[in-house]
Amino acid sequence: MSTAASSAMSYARSGRNGGAVHIDSVTIAIVLSIALLGLVMVTSASVSVAAKETGQTFFYLERQLVLMLIGCAFAVLLFCIPTQLLEKVSVPLLVVAISMLALVFVPGLGHTVNGSRRWLTLAGLNFQASEAARVLVIIYLASYAVRREEELRMTFGGLVKPLGLLVFVGALLLAEPDFGAATVLFATGFGMLFLAGARLRYVIAMTLIAGVGFSIVAVSSSYRMRRLTTFLNPWADPYNSGFQLTQSLIAIGRGQWFGVGLGESVQKLFYLPEAHTDFLFAVLAEELGLAGVVATLALFLALVWRSFYIARLASNAGLKFQAYLASAFGLWVGIQAFINMGVNMGVLPTKGLTLPFMSYGRSSLIVSLAWVGLLLRVYHEVMLETRGSATVRQRKSAAAEPRQGDLLLEDSE
Numbered sequence: 001m002s003t004a005a006s007s008a009m010s011y012a013r014s015g016r017n018g019g020a021v022h023i024d025s026v027t028i029a030i031v032l033s034i035a036l037l038g039l040v041m042v043t044s045a046s047v048s049v050a051a052k053e054t055g056q057t058f059f060y061l062e063r064q065l066v067l068m069l070i071g072c073a074f075a076v077l078l079f080c081i082p083t084q085l086l087e088k089v090s091v092p093l094l095v096v097a098i099s100m101l102a103l104v105f106v107p108g109l110g111h112t113v114n115g116s117r118r119w120l121t122l123a124g125l126n127f128q129a130s131e132a133a134r135v136l137v138i139i140y141l142a143s144y145a146v147r148r149e150e151e152l153r154m155t156f157g158g159l160v161k162p163l164g165l166l167v168f169v170g171a172l173l174l175a176e177p178d179f180g181a182a183t184v185l186f187a188t189g190f191g192m193l194f195l196a197g198a199r200l201r202y203v204i205a206m207t208l209i210a211g212v213g214f215s216i217v218a219v220s221s222s223y224r225m226r227r228l229t230t231f232l233n234p235w236a237d238p239y240n241s242g243f244q245l246t247q248s249l250i251a252i253g254r255g256q257w258f259g260v261g262l263g264e265s266v267q268k269l270f271y272l273p274e275a276h277t278d279f280l281f282a283v284l285a286e287e288l289g290l291a292g293v294v295a296t297l298a299l300f301l302a303l304v305w306r307s308f309y310i311a312r313l314a315s316n317a318g319l320k321f322q323a324y325l326a327s328a329f330g331l332w333v334g335i336q337a338f339i340n341m342g343v344n345m346g347v348l349p350t351k352g353l354t355l356p357f358m359s360y361g362r363s364s365l366i367v368s369l370a371w372v373g374l375l376l377r378v379y380h381e382v383m384l385e386t387r388g389s390a391t392v393r394q395r396k397s398a399a400a401e402p403r404q405g406d407l408l409l410e411d412s413e
Contacts, residue, residue, distance in 0.1 A: 022383035024310065024376055030303045031357060031372050037296065038280070038358025039064055045268045045283040046276035046360065060276055060360055067362055071369025078373035083381060087321045090143035094165075097136035100129040101172040116352075118176045119363075128363035130173055130181040134188075135371055137169055138332070141189050142324035145196035149320070153197040162193055163206060167213075180339065180351030186210065187335050192328045195311075231349040247272040248279050248344050251286040259289030276360045278352060281344040297341075300356075304334040310379050317385045322378040329375050332356075 039061070046060035053059075086093070104110035104117050111119040111126050119126040144152075144162050151158035166189045173182040190210070194203050234242030234249070251267035254260060265286045268275040275283050285293050307330030314323035333356050340355040342348035354361040356368050 020384075022380045024306075024379040027303070027306050027310070027372065027375060027379070030299060030306060031369075034296075034299050034303065034357045035068060035369075037284075037299070038355070039068070040262070041280055041284050041287075041358065042276050042360045044263050044265065044287060045280055047263075048269050049276065052270075063362075064360055064365070067365045068369065071366040074366060074370035075373030075376070078370055079377045079380070081377065083319075083322050083325065083374075083377055086139055087143050087146070090140045093136045094140040097133040097140075098169065098172070100133045101169065104129050104176060116176050116178060118178055126362070128361075130176070130178055131363040131367040133169070134181065134185045134332075135367060135374075137165070137185065138189060138192065138328045139325070141165075141192060142321050142328060145193060145324050146321045149197065152193065153199065156199075156202050159193060159198045159202045159206060162189065163210075166190070178352070180353040183351065184332065184336050184339065184353065188328055188332045191331045191335075192324055195327050196324055231346065234346065244273050244279070245346055245350065248282040249346055251279075251282040252345060255285040255287065255289040255293075257289050258291050259285070259287045262287050277354060278340070278350075278359065279344055280359045281341050281355055285344075296358075300333065300337045304330045306330075307333065307375060310375060310382065313382045313386070314378055317382050319378075319382060319385060322381055326375055326378045329371055332371075 042064050043058065043061040047057050050059035051057045056062075100120065104120055109120055110117050111121045118128050118130055120129050141162050148158055148161075152162075166186050170182040170186055173179075173185065190203075190206070230237070230241045230245060234245040236242060238246045247267055251265065251272055254266070260266075265275075265283050267286055268283050272279055272282060281293075281296070284296060288295075307326050311323045311326035311330065314320075314326055336353055336356050339348055339351055340353050340359075343350050343353070354364045357365065359365075
């Protein structure tokens with residue numbers, strides 16, 4: 001009787017543990033730190049622009065707070081969706097992604113800003129289609145890496161097929177044009193496929209081909225060529241094509257070791273264009289100096305490390321699709337942050353990419369925070385799988401151990 005009762009209690013406890021919600025507090029703490037630092041810097045970088053454009057000093061602060069809340073709501077929504085469901089519907093999600101990128105060219109739906117047709121106008125709201133489309137494409141590639149694992153690992157065609165998809169999606173992005181988004185998507189997808197087991201010689205061959213392809217694309221457009229030549233020598237035309245980059249370099253140089261002080265930036269006072277969006281990092285370097293730059297780098301490196309740590313946990317638990325999603329998140333954060341900082345420091349051509357979780361950007365911030373919800377879901381499922389397996393092992397071990405009454409009967413015999 002007591003044995004049956006204890007077994008029932010053990011089963012009840014395991015059931016409650018299996019249904020528990022596992023939250024990765026480390027990831028939340030890192031993302032929250034980056035987002036709050038970004039909120040402070042967006043406020044500092046935008047007060048003058050906001051006052052001039054809208055008459056409200058904290059206009060962009062209020063908007064950024066609302067966007068963060070919306071992003072957090074989407075993160076909660078994605079956290080509630082099992083990743084197995086995403087894996088099953090990966091093909092329809094890919095169709096949605098391609099449709100979104102195509103719809104920006106439809107008159108009445110597509111919206112042009114600063115010469116780029118990247119936005120969809122729905123219910124009076126503008127949404128940058130490429131931000132959400134990139135996540136959906138990555139979900140499909142993670143599913144492909146699981147379904148075609150042997151083909152991907154053993155044959156050249158197994159790598160060429162998903163890269164062909166990346167080239168097609170990249171072509172849609174280049175048509176907008178959005179060279180930065182195409183670069184980040186290709187690098188993230190390519191890196192994830194390599195981590196999924198694509199052979200090194202195939203990866204090297206495709207890397208060389210991709211490098212040649214991107215070089216041809218870069219020099220085939222006068223718009224991109226101007227950006228490239230300006231990046232190489234911005235001081236040759238500091239008041240026209242090189243104005244934005246030279247002002248960014250001046251801001252970073254003024255920061256020195258500990259910055260000029262929070263809110264004391266001079267370059268944000270209508271000298272540095274897009275100071276609260278693409279060039280927020282330059283204002284941060286000016287106001288917080290090298291110390292602030294190092295702290296920001298440390299936060300992004302910590303987030304990338306945590307993503308790969310979760311990916312390793314998922315891989316050890318046999319959750320391959322989840323592992324690929326987590327690793328893709330880490331690759332995306334690292335690559336886009338590296339490109340944005342490189343552009344601000346003049347070591348990379350201008351791409352028009354935001355600094356993840358920090359820059360003011362409606363679609364970018366919402367999608368970034370939503371993707372965090374997906375990473376947290378992976379961690380939750382890994383913990384359920386790991387602890388559930390441990391519970392099963394404990395039950396089997398307990399069942400295999402002879403009970404005290406059985407030992408007494410054996411001794412009496």
